Amino acid sequence: MQVRGIRGAISVSKDTQTEVLNATKALLLEIVSRNQVEVEDIASIYFTVTQDLTSTFPAAAARDLGWTYVPLLCSMEIPVTGSDKKLIKVLMHVNTTKKQKEIIHIYLKKAKRLRPDLITI
Numbered sequence: 001m002q003v004r005g006i007r008g009a010i011s012v013s014k015d016t017q018t019e020v021l022n023a024t025k026a027l028l029l030e031i032v033s034r035n036q037v038e039v040e041d042i043a044s045i046y047f048t049v050t051q052d053l054t055s056t057f058p059a060a061a062a063r064d065l066g067w068t069y070v071p072l073l074c075s076m077e078i079p080v081t082g083s084d085k086k087l088i089k090v091l092m093h094v095n096t097t098k099k100q101k102e103i104i105h106i107y108l109k110k111a112k113r114l115r116p117d118l119i120t121i
């Protein structure tokens with residue numbers, strides 16, 4: 001096994017605790033489903049949000065899913081002029097036997113435009 005990174009992102013339409021948590025849960029569940037990841041194999045998850053999302057920590061979504069022992073960290077994206085707003089991004093580190101090219105990165109809603117070269121769904 002090796003540690004691999006899985007990227008993902010999702011947009012929200014407004015900054016509310018409910019919307020941020022629901023979107024983050026949807027993103028996390030899609031990442032583990034599409035990559036056949038067991039929670040026990042998640043080494044850590046790093047979340048970032050754009051500066052316009054301040055209602056809650058996206059890591060709380062993982063806790064709501066029962067991922068009690070997964071190390072989680074949140075931070076803000078750097079405010080690059082012209083960059084997209086209302087985005088939640090994830091870098092999930094997993095223990096896996098998959099090769100890098102076998103990893104499925106997940107970009108949902110408006111976040112699909114971040115990496116159109118990686119979109120598979």
